[in-house]
Amino acid sequence: MASSSIVFAGPPLAQYALRRADDALLLGHRLSEWCGQAPMLEEELALANIALDLIGQARLLYAYAAEIEAAGHDEDQLAYLRDAQHYGNLLLVEQPNGDFAATMLRQLLYSAYAWPYWQAMERSADATLAAIAAKAAKECAYHHRHAALWVVRLGDGTAESHRRAQQALDDLWMFTGEMFTADALEAPLITAGIAADPALLRPLWQASLDETFAEATLIAPADGWMQQGGRAGRHGEHLGHLLSEMQYLQRAHPGVVW
Amino acid sequence: MMSEHPMPLWEVFIRSRTGQSHRHVGSLHAADAALALQAARDVYTRRGEGNSIWVVPAASITASDPAERGMLFEPAESKIYRHPTFYTIPDDVGHM
Numbered sequence A: 001m002a003s004s005s006i007v008f009a010g011p012p013l014a015q016y017a018l019r020r021a022d023d024a025l026l027l028g029h030r031l032s033e034w035c036g037q038a039p040m041l042e043e044e045l046a047l048a049n050i051a052l053d054l055i056g057q058a059r060l061l062y063a064y065a066a067e068i069e070a071a072g073h074d075e076d077q078l079a080y081l082r083d084a085q086h087y088g089n090l091l092l093v094e095q096p097n098g099d100f101a102a103t104m105l106r107q108l109l110y111s112a113y114a115w116p117y118w119q120a121m122e123r124s125a126d127a128t129l130a131a132i133a134a135k136a137a138k139e140c141a142y143h144h145r146h147a148a149l150w151v152v153r154l155g156d157g158t159a160e161s162h163r164r165a166q167q168a169l170d171d172l173w174m175f176t177g178e179m180f181t182a183d184a185l186e187a188p189l190i191t192a193g194i195a196a197d198p199a200l201l202r203p204l205w206q207a208s209l210d211e212t213f214a215e216a217t218l219i220a221p222a223d224g225w226m227q228q229g230g231r232a233g234r235h236g237e238h239l240g241h242l243l244s245e246m247q248y249l250q251r252a253h254p255g256v257v258w
Numbered sequence B: 001m002m003s004e005h006p007m008p009l010w011e012v013f014i015r016s017r018t019g020q021s022h023r024h025v026g027s028l029h030a031a032d033a034a035l036a037l038q039a040a041r042d043v044y045t046r047r048g049e050g051n052s053i054w055v056v057p058a059a060s061i062t063a064s065d066p067a068e069r070g071m072l073f074e075p076a077e078s079k080i081y082r083h084p085t086f087y088t089i090p091d092d093v094g095h096m
Helices: A013-033 A041-069 A076-082 A100-122 A127-155 A159-177 A189-192 A198-216 A237-246 A250-254 B033-044 B066-077
Strands: B009-015 B023-027 B053-059
Touching: A013 A076, A013 A100, A013 A159, A013 A189, A013 A237, A013 B066, A041 A076, A041 A100, A041 A127, A076 A250, A076 B009, A100 A127, A100 A198, A100 A250, A127 B033, A159 A237, A189 B066, A198 B066, A237 A250, B009 B033, B033 B053
Parallel strands: none
Antiparallel strands: B009 B023, B009 B053
């Protein structure tokens, strides 16, 4: 088995699944970086639980993408042997953990999107995606609950926790715009009833955030410049560092297994 | 940061199956009841242990004094006739 990079060449449905797998894997990996560093034991376990939920979602989606591509790739190769420019994740999920407030705000912004997204995907015309969605929707509902509880307590906590939470929200907001766009690859899948229409998710996302931010005394930034490009493989500098750590073992020891 | 204000201790009770009673499984620290419930889910139900959780502030539990163990519990030790093992159960009754 070679450790050189691979390029995924599946049809649009497979690319679509691959992008969602990348979202889940990278956010799961980010959360796993908290292992041994969480502010308290209880939260350590909670973050690891969420990470494992997301990595589980990623595995199902990678396996499905590989099955459609039918090029002999497996889920490990898709995760560990693709370069950054071939990752199609949202820019939001590759952002560094920062402090605990930044991690919770990132989690809230993503989960408030992922929960209604997977609920919508339960009605997908693609039976496999619908089945994955049924599992993911329940998991993301809990991730949202967890993040929202923390964001309320951080935002409506001490002056310091409020300042950090508001700062995290201000810093991350520009990565939320691309969640609600669909490119030429995805538009036909939406028309075909396979993919959820992200434009329809936005009001749900906004309403749920408004509720949390009101309780948290946080102010959502005005929609200004939004970073785009994650789905097209145009990533920030952080993804390269993340991948170099995450992919190191498979690159150094090709095909190594536990 | 967290250690400046020690968080309250919560006792966790899990019901493993509908119809059974909640059983004490352990304790955890959390700032308030909602976070305690969530932490209990993450700490104590990761392997499918339960379908219902109670969390109770440890400070709300009134406990017997270990020093009074003799007075409280030893008198019962000599009264084995209180155990229902001396009764003959008719076959018709079946399992009790």
